[in-house]
Every structure is written in C-alpha cells, then in structure tokens.
C-alpha cells in the first residue's frame with residue numbers, strides 16, 4: 001500500500017519498505033498479519049471544484065504513532081474527516097482495521113477515538129460530565145461507567161479538576177479532557193487533528209506525554225496531524241509529508257532526514273555540516289512555491305480562531 | 312464486537328497505570344439495536360439537565376418575558392374584556408398560550424445552537440460516535456423538550472401566582488408535559504432543519520428571529536380562532552403551535568378542546584421534523 005505514485009520524489013526511497021514493522025517502537029502491539037489500522041488508496045475528496053485530498057495513499061500500521069504532516073491547507077483535516085466517516089467516500093478508498101466506512105459506518109466509529117482540530121469539549125459541563133457523555137454514547141454499561149470515566153480522567157491527570165466546569169480549564173487541560181473523552185470507549189485507533197495547535201510549549205509537551213503514556217499502556221494506534229515538524233520528529237514512529245492533497249514522502253523521521261542528507265552529499269551540496277531537519281525534507285519534497293500555496297485565507301483564519309480559543 | 316484489545320496493557324511500567332487503566336483497553340459491548348435510541352435520547356437529556364444545574368440564569372431571564380405578558384397584557388385585557396373567551400377570564404385564556412410561546416422560543420433557540428456546536432467541533436465529535444443521525448437529532452429534540460418543560464414549569468408557577476385557575480390533576484399535568492415536549496421537539500427540529508439549509512450562523516439567527524413572532528401571532532395563543540380573519544384562521548390551522556395551545560388549554564383549564572387531534576398533529580409534526588432535520592444533518596458535518 002505504500003507503493004507510491006511515480007511523482008513521489010527520491011527522498012521517499014526509504015519509505016517504500018512495506019515489509020515488516022520496522023518503525024513501531026512497541027513491536028508487541030502490532031498484530032502480525034492483522035489488517036492495517038488505516039489504509040487509504042487513491043483517496044480523493046473535493047469541495048466544489050477543487051480537490052482538497054487528491055489521490056492520497058496511506059497506511060497506518062497497528063500500534064504505531066503515525067504523523068500526517070503538512071502546512072495549513074494541505075488537506076490533513078479533510079483526509080481525517082474521510083477516515084472518521086464525517087465525509088462520505090466511495091467504497092474501497094478507505095479501510096479502518098479492514099472495515100470500509102462506506103459499508104459499515106457504525107462499526108468503524110466504534111473503533112475510533114476522535115479529537116477534532118477545534119477545542120470541542122462542552123464548556124458548560126464539568127470535565128467528568130464531558131467524559132461521561134462519551135461513555136454513554138459508546139454504550140458503556142452503567143455499572144462500570146463511573147470507574148471507566150475516572151480511569152480516563154486519571155490517565156490524563158485531570159482527576160483533581162474533574163468536577164470543575166470545562167470553561168475554567170486552560171487550553172492544555174481542554175486538550176487533555178478531549179483525550180479522556182476519546183479514550184473512555186477504549187478505541188483501537190486514536191485520531192488527533194492538530195492536538196497541540198495554539199498551545200504554549202509546556203502544554204504541548206504535556207499533551208504529547210499523555211498521548212505517549214496512553215499509547216504505551218493500551219497499545220492503541222495513533223494517527224495524528226500536525227504542522228509542527230519538530231513535534232513529529234520527536235514523537236512519531238513514522239510520518240507522511242502531505243502537500244496539496246497527497247503524501248509526498250513517507251518514512252520514519254530519521255529515514256527521511258538521512259535520506260536527504262545522503263542525497264545532498266551525493267550531489268556535492270554545500271557541506272555546511274548542519275544535518276537536515278524534517279522541515280528541510282519538507283521544503284525539498286514540496287519544492288518551490290510552498291510559501292505562497294501554504295494556506296489560503298480561510299485556512300489561516302480557522303487556524304487563528306482555534307489558536308485564540310486555546311490561548 | 313468481539314475483538315480482543317489490541318495488546319495486553321503493560322500495567323506495571325506505566326505511571327498512568329498507577330490509577331489503573333484496565334477498563335480503557337476493553338471496548339464496551341454495543342447495545343442491541345432497539346435500545347440504542349432511548350439510550351441516546353437519555354444521554355442528551357441528561358446533558359441538558361446537567362447544564363441547567365450549573366447555570367440557571369437563562370431559566371430566570373427567559374421567565375421575564377412571559378411574566379410581563381401575563382402581568383401587563385393579561386391583566387389589562389382581562390379588565391377591558393375586548394376578546395371573547397367564552398366566560399374564561401382573559402388571563403386564564405392566554406396563560407396556556409404564553410406557556411406554549413416560551414417553550415417554543417426555547418426550542419427554536421436550542422435548534423439554532425446546533426450551528427454553534429458545529430462550529431465548535433462538538434457536533435463533529437458526536438457524529439463520530441456510534442449514534443445514527445436520526446438518533447442524534449431525536450436526542451437533541453427531546454433535550455430541547457426537557458429544557459422547555461422546565462421553563463414551562465416556571466411559567467405555570469408565575470401564572471398560578473397571578474391567580475390563574477389551573478388544574479393540579481397529575482394526569483392532566485402529565486398530558487401538559489407531553490404536549491410541551493412534543494411541541495418543542497418539532498420547533499427545535501424546525502430550526503435544525505433551517506440550519507441544515509442555510510448553514511450559516513448569521514443567516515440562521517435572522518431567520519430564527521423572523522419566524523418566532525409570526526408563529527406566535529399566527530396561532531390561537533392570544534385570541535380564539537373564531538375572531539380571526541379568514542386568512543389568519545388558515546395560518547393558525549397549519550401552525551402546530553395552535554394545536555399545542557389547544558391541548559394545553561383543554562388540559563390546564565378544562566375548556567373544550569380536541570385533545571385527540573391535537574396530540575395526533577403534535578406527534579406527526581415532531582416525527583416529520585426529526586425526519587427532515589436528520590436528512591439535512593449531514594450537510595452540517597461537511
């Protein structure tokens with residue numbers, strides 16, 4: 001499934017190994033032979049005339065933390081919304097643990113925990129009530145509801161703030177609360193859309209540490225989007241660099257960085273010593289024009305709005 | 312589903328596990344088909360009650376208008392006897408109309424809120440839970456009903472304090488509750504449907520404000536159908552609010568009413584509203 005279309009550049013060579021779970025840190029979490037957590041094949045989604053997602057090929061392996069990276073407007077959120085059944089896609093384009101959302105939306109939803117890009121906790125409810133609502137709508141039986149909600153809140157360090165209204169929470173706390181809402185149904189796949197957007201550096205680290213702790217403890221698969229390359233480099237097992245609706249390079253952050261370094265050396269580029277960062281890789285695969293195409297007015301506005309709400 | 316958890320939890324190593332995380336690796340068993348709808352409706356209604364418990368200001372501020380209607384309009388028109396009500400004091404006659412009006416305002420505004428929930432991502436998140444769209448809309452409709460019902464209780468108490476002779480027969484009050492909830496289910500779905508058509512917060516606010524007063528004045532809430540001009544009678548006949556008011560009047564005051572027809576219309580209207588809003592909800596998700 002990682003066999004990419006021909007226009008993928010050479011920086012992706014390392015990514016073409018679709019054999020073996022090289023990347024997953026927690027190898028035990030992967031079910032050998034089991035279906036991929038997410039498989040998109042030639043996914044296309046258009047708003048009006050323009051393709052927001054334009055032939056996306058993507059596989060997320062069970063147990064890994066996969067980062068979908070790209071500038072504002074790259075199509076990350078649209079791709080996520082296709083996977084989460086929010087946008088209708090034709091049969092055969094998307095599979096979640098082998099299930100096609102076009103055939104059985106409810107079965108796919110039961111596998112998912114979803115945290116959208118906007119801050120989506122209900123400000124007029126307490127933290128505990130927010131999580132309890134999701135326990136209810138995922139059919140957690142009454143006798144274990146309270147215990148499950150308490151565990152989800154504890155997993156994100158919100159036990160003490162649990163009975164305060166969510167409108168008193170800081171941005172980082174709201175994100176952690178949303179994580180608890182997603183966790184309470186024991187999803188096999190956690191989907192986080194820009195979980196750290198607009199947060200200060202300390203809150204960002206906090207959110208990532210909780211994501212990691214939960215992943216280690218439960219073995220669930222994580223699909224996360226971000227436009228912060230440094231975070232992806234640090235926390236993701238594998239990343240896909242997305243630009244204009246398509247994944248342009250795929251691999252572990254180290255593979256991608258080394259790939260570019262090698263190539264620069266081979267081409268006899270400037271030996272200024274600094275090893276390439278993930279951002280350099282991105283500039284390399286996106287080519288010129290990245291700056292003028294990254295995000296139209298609408299994208300920047302919606303990103304800013306989220307940032308304001310968080311701040 | 313019978314899937315085993317992805318991996319056995321490595322309980323000992325992880326700090327989060329100190330509090331126990333064992334339940335978070337076991338997906339809950341899906342509820343059987345027919346029990347899903349009542350469960351979702353219950354979940355949405357519980358949320359409304361929790362919100363009301365945390366913040367009752369809306370309940371009080373929204374009680375001001377009906378109180379003024381009853382106090383000023385009701386008492387004045389009772390005195391001048393301008394409207395033929397068949398012997399009932401005018402304030403008694405209009406009290407059920409005011410109860411229905413305040414419930415309708417709440418319901419229409421509740422439906423408008425769905426656009427806020429969409430913009431805030433709350434709706435998207437609910438749409439990614441195992442909740443069919445019709446169940447989500449039904450849940451929202453009944454949650455609006457619960458909210459309206461509590462508002463209606465406040466207005467009933469105000470009316471009683473102003474000396475309106477209301478029934479305290481529990482069976483009749485149960486009927487009142489049913490009429491309020493059904494009417495609110497319809498009106499909240501009406502604004503959710505409009506939300507699904509216009510898709511924008513500003514336009515929806517405008518339309519919401521534009522329809523509430525015509526719905527109110529184009530009903531039998533303030534005057535009996537008999538005194539209306541022909542065209543207004545036609546409007547009133549097509550207006551579910553009229554049937555709600557008729558039912559409330561019959562139940563609360565014991566005046567002659569067409570309870571069978573009233574409830575039939577209210578049930579049909581609510582069902583139609585839920586169907587229309589469910590069909591358009593997908594547009595809000597895009």
Ligand SMILES: Nc1ncnc2c1ncn2[C@@H]1O[C@H](COP(=O)(O)OP(=O)(O)O)[C@@H](O)[C@H]1O
Pocket residue numbers: 047051052070071072073074075076077078079296298299597
């Ligand atoms: N609801 C929508 N209607 C029309 N265009 C949209 C909508 N959502 C996104 N787009 C457009 O699709 C493209 C991809 O957007 P998005 O998936 O949000 O990107 P990202 O999440 O990577 O920032 C952008 O050009 C954006 O303007």
Ligand SMILES: [Mg+2]
Pocket residue numbers: 076077078117193194
């Ligand atoms: Mg986005």
